[in-house]
Amino acid sequence: MLPINSRYGCSVAKCFLLWSLVPFINAKGDDGESHTKMHNADKPPSESHLDLRDVVFIIQSQRNSFHVRQAEKLRKDLLLQIQALEESPPVIHLLHTLSDNGGDWSILPLLPYLSSQFGKNSSWIMFLEEDTRVKLQKLHQVLRTIDCRKEWFLGKPLHDEESTIIHHYAFSENPTAFKYPDFSAGWALSIPLVNRLASKIEQEPLKSDFTIDLKHEVALYIWEDGKGPRLTAVPELCTLPERSPVAQHCATTVNSHSPQCGQPIKSENLFVAVKTCKKFHSERVPVVKKTWGKQATLLEYYSDYADPSIPTINLGVPNTERGHCGKTFAILRRFLSSAVPKTDWLLIVDDDTLISLPRLQALLSCYESSEAVCLGERYGYGLGQGGYSYITGGGGMVFSREAVVQLLASGCKCYSNDAPDDMVLGMCLNALRVPVTHSPLFHQARPEDYAKEFLAHQTPVSFHKHWNIEPIEVFNKWLKDKNTDGLQKGTKEEL
Structure with missing residues (x-):
């Protein structure tokens, strides 16, 4: 069995569940x-x-x-x-x-x-x-x-x-x-x-x-x-x-074009929350700042340690090796408070998420912020037995303000600080009967983890993890546009 790399820390690392629950399947033909x-x-x-x-x-x-x-x-x-x-x-x-x-x-x-x-x-x-x-x-x-x-x-x-x-x-x-x-x-x-x-x-x-x-x-x-x-x-x-x-x-x-339904939403209308922790301040945060972080107008880093040189904000939630539910719910509460500018959209990402904000802004032009929208890459748990769907955290979780209002008003909360935040949110949304909305343009893993022909007809919005890759090179190849409107597909293989 392959080891879990330590770089998976400070993100929603459900890989430990997958390795323990699912046996390897091997075949030579077929x-x-x-x-x-x-x-x-x-x-x-x-x-x-x-x-x-x-x-x-x-x-x-x-x-x-x-x-x-x-x-x-x-x-x-x-x-x-x-x-x-x-x-x-x-x-x-x-x-x-x-x-x-x-x-x-x-x-x-x-x-x-x-x-x-x-x-x-x-x-x-x-x-x-x-x-x-x-x-x-x-x-x-x-x-x-x-x-x-x-x-x-x-x-x-x-x-x-x-x-x-x-x-x-x-x-x-x-x-x-x-x-x-x-x-x-x-x-x-x-x-x-x-x-x-x-x-x-x-x-x-x-x-x-x-x-x-x-x-x-x-x-x-x-x-x-x-x-x-x-x-x-x-x-x-x-x-x-x-x-x-x-x-x-x-x-x-x-239709290989990324959906766009009018003018992209303004960057001032998207609040970006980056989850990090002290041990990754010098390793992962600089990657964000050198790549997609420069595209954000409103962005805050949330950590277990307040570092003014970044700066990071300590929400009073201790760091956990996995799950980060306590931190995520603290971010949701802060989003609705007067501590941050009021925006229609919230994006929560890990510190090892790579994302194109212009492409996301174009995509969000298709959605109504007045609706309860929870957007990203959809996973499921126990769907054959009445389970629930959830947006997997590493690829980025996007919430409309209305969705955050309904989530917090419901009284739904973490059963522990290290509970898997994305799965707990999925259970909450399922109880509220708020649909989880899937976009294949968000990716929980690295480009190497997907079939080449699958990615060839996409304009991806995000990838996740720095494991065994050069993250800045991945961003430049897959997510950086030649122009600034997020619609140029110069990194894509033309079929």
Whole structure:
């Protein structure tokens, strides 16, 4: 087992939980099925009669108003294409409307419902993200070539270049062996597979565990240690930009631009709180000051020691090796006090978080500060057993003022100073029925911990940890823009 590096101190270090709870998985093979092999398979006599109404589309929507609008736009576009094709309309559902279970975003708990509703009269469940763009006629042509009476798991494959903490160091002997889907390209399950998985879930309830990288964990569950189907690569499922001249063959594309809904919010309307501690004042704080800290108008460093040379503020909460719940709640209280300027937005980060504030300001133009908004990279705990979602702290936690007001008014508090702050906040938000809003642009880990093709169609907002990297170089490569508006994507690989 790999050691926990001491550099993880003074941040929300849930890695110790992951290492203790999740066994290593090792494999030497398991290449994904090829599209060529799929087309060479025996084809059913009725394949040419597959109607689009035999496909159920699930848009992986969220409860936040901005994301509801995005999902509705996608649904409307699908219906307009159907009308033009003069086809019978398929079933299109927004995921967040299917039940009151906030954990439905983790997909697996939803499969019994999908099986009961569509397991007899449909052929495919096609999952789409809000930013996925679909050419229905092309998608129809692809699905007609596949025997939907068999178990199929379709998508655009990703793989790890090296074993990574976000995948619990799975397949450490051969990280490239296991393929999992890039959800941005869309992915599909045949109904026979949905029905079998649903029966399995009903007979063997899902374990109460962490949901960290959903696409990898769904693929692992379906693969079932080699007993289930592998991901089949479908070249027509793409993450090329929608208007790319080389996307003619694609049935799906992706909007690769970072969302912006008007003018970015002003830097004076974003208060930034950096959590640190004395032992990292000379190591991590200088990195913040040399990189993204220069982009902030309102920023304070919170520590267990008041150092006027930085300066840092001692909130009266002793430092803890992990969790930092006491410190985070003290920050929330300070944000609502007269001690700091009044702003609509609060960003809480660790001292080893790397972030682009201009990109964040552009992203926040899409959200209503009058709503209770909690934004970042969403994780889950015990979602198969009625658990809760939370924003993982290392990638940055963004709160609207209204969200902070509701959190503190609820009386929710830490059960100890070293409790995991992000998870406690998730429990509080779950009790308040305030949705946790996910953005894939926030990252709990380093760029090296993510598949290259996954990052290639992103404009990332944040990464986390200084472990085995040069943090200033990482910031300059991934998060520093050539201009000052946060929209230049010069660091990105152009697909």
